[in-house]
Amino acid sequence: MDSSSSPSVNIDEADDLLDINLIIHMKSLISLMKQTLCSECNCLWDGSPSIKTRNGLYMHVEFVCSNCGCITHLYSSPQVRDGRRREINARLELGATLCGLGYHGIIKLLGALNLPPPTQQQKYSETQEVILNYVEKCQEQSMIAAVEEAIAETGGARELTVSGDGAWLTRGHTSVHGVSALCSTTKRPKFLDTTWSSKKCIKCQGSSGGMEKEMIHEMFCRSLAKYNTRYVSYVGDGDAKVHKYLVDNPPYPDIDIKKLEDTNHFAKRMLNRIMKIKRENKNKILSDGKRFSGKGRMTDGHVIKFKIYFAKAIRENKTDLNKLYQSSWAIFNHHYSTNEEPMHDWCDPKWCKYLQAESLGQSFSCSKISIPRACLDMIKPVFEELCSHTSLARVVDGGTQNANEAYHSLLWTMIPKHRYCSSKILRTGLGLSTIIFNEGYEALNKIFTSIFLSMGYYSTQCLRKLDVLRSSRTSKTKNKHLKRAKTTTTVAASTASTESDEFPYTPNEENYDSIVNDITLELNDIALELSDDDITDVYEAGGDD
Ligand SMILES: [Zn+2]
Ligand SMILES: [Zn+2]
Ligand SMILES: [Zn+2]
Structure with a gap:
């Protein structure tokens, strides 16, 4: 039994049934070991395992042969691309954000499963940063594709109609996050840009009313730099404040932005x-x-x-x-x-x-x-x-603001309104919602393959199933x-x-x-x-x- 090196996973084997994680009780592993011969002394193995390292869900277990003292190593999960964290822990964090689970929620889930608790909060937060980085890159690609799709559908002019909406997450007086998103009004609406904003407390620092119009204005102002595209018409709800703000502070000097009804x-x-x-x-x-x-x-x-x-x-x-x-x-x-x-x-x-x-x-x-x-x-x-x-x-x-409403309800599944979340989680949720809304769950495979060594057989299966459930x-x-x-x-x-x-x-x-x-x-x-x-x-x- 030579397993002295970390298990490696071939990127080309995304569909390989061997590229999966298993939850195995330690006693089952010991009973497996007891059916094998020690590679050194060739005797039927007997001994006890010891956990050398544990980091969140990752474990390095040593099986010592009681006859000759030879050690067999088990590394439960490979390292991710950056080499600084184990894949299983990064997957746990990505999964937690997809479900809207916070750090405490994860402890509850792992506790119920008799699994070890997640990594220390400092380490956990670093991993979030890494995930956010990949998610935002993927989100950008998804939004660029959505802009080009909308331009193609409207006949090639780099001028689009967008619908916009904002929403707030508050928790007591401690923090307020605002999110805003712009959506195309094509046959199959997709999100073109999102932004977020944080305030300590609206009640203490004034109304949030200004934040929505400012966030939407910000996205209009960067459309040329970001997509070489102008948003020439705006579909808003009955509230005319946003459009008025766009007229009073024109994002493009030569264009009067038209207001369209929902x-x-x-x-x-x-x-x-x-x-x-x-x-x-x-x-x-x-x-x-x-x-x-x-x-x-x-x-x-x-x-x-x-x-x-x-x-x-x-x-x-x-x-x-x-x-x-x-x-x-x-x-x-x-x-x-x-x-x-x-x-x-x-x-x-x-x-x-x-x-x-x-x-x-x-x-x-x-x-x-x-x-x-x-x-x-x-x-x-x-x-x-x-x-x-x-x-x-x-x-x-x-157009309608239906897409904006559907987007928000998707976002709330990842960023529960009642729970405090950091701006890192908020941005990750915005990114994941955008990708899923625009392209479906299976499009998350781009994130999986860029962070992890491979997509993984069951990850592919599950994301596919989510898309089927979503359409049914x-x-x-x-x-x-x-x-x-x-x-x-x-x-x-x-x-x-x-x-x-x-x-x-x-x-x-x-x-x-x-x-x-x-x-x-x-x-x-x-x-x-x-x-x-x-x-x-x-x-x-x-x-x-
Ligand atoms: Zn031995
Ligand atoms: Zn307050
Ligand atoms: Zn008739």
Whole structure:
């Protein structure tokens, strides 16, 4: 048994089943040794192991032959590339950050497993620094690729629309970390830049309100140096402070940064405004002598569907103002149609039953799809306001902040909001979230292979599995949303006798299966989710109305 040198791992054997870690009870090792012959005296080995060195999870164990005194060495884990730490300990730290485990959390986990505690905090912190260095390098590459992808998709001009958002982590009065990220608004949004900031305490040192706009401004200012690219339009939430700051402190002297609406937020206004009109005129007798709501009138289901159709119209026509105008008004006109006066000119034969029947030479009664004109006349001002060329121009080329929200929830799995974290961990979390969001878990193999000697068989397997779980959760969310949307339609149908049109409100339903793995589904779909919030919380914080 000659194992006097450290075990070495061949980089080319990433898929090698031998490149794995095992957790073995010490007694199993002793019983294994007792079945072998000593390489010196050739007797059946007998003796006891002694732990020469232990460093976190790493151990150097000596097995001394009680017959001849010969020593067999076991080095439980190889050294990483920089030669100053053992691979198993660096993997533990990377894994802990991926799970959002702090130093104490790791001790709990290792304790439960009857494994030794992690390395001393000083050493632990040094390793974090090394990991951070590799993570940030990988993050930069991922963001450069995302910038180039967005530029290619928008036709090659080095001018992009970005959506931005910031978030805060606070813990008592001791510290505040702020993070901000900019995301592309392409079909498959990706993160282009992230930044962070620390303050001792907002309550003691003033508001955090300024930090978000400053962080976003900082990322705009470095876009030319970093990517030779300008961010010419900004998609923000209802809060206009960030855009105002970008206008007052222009990052590029020759460019006025355009403010674009968050398209979901914008579409939601249709719901809010119509619901408000319905509520305010609940008991009013309309021009046709009947009330607003009720059987055969305009139901809440109609209103929700109007919002969904409007969001869909924006999503599908966001590069063409004229088409957007027509498909927005098609929602109104389609339902305003009567047999005497059909108004389906701007409808799409993909969903309009009237046009479908017409193309087959069949007759179709508009009463199947119409909503009483007296009701629609009441809500026409909403369309006139939201679907004017001027209003719609604010969502042309726009995007949503869905990606920013999804990014933050990924980040919080690594940087739990309730736990104090160092800026090193914060930056590592930002980097890992960016890489995972942009490219998936498997892209972490770049970090693994640069820090460790090899990827490792089970690391490959596990990251692959995480990507599969991630996309299956995406499709489940998708299905759940579809079901919820359909349920609502059924409810609406049972309360409205005229309800029989099948306005499709699922994006790309025809090629649903082929794109089910695409995270954009999850993102797009948020717009289609009929949450309770859509129905009950008519007034948003910040107030649209
Ligand atoms: Zn011996
Ligand atoms: Zn304080
Ligand atoms: Zn129509």
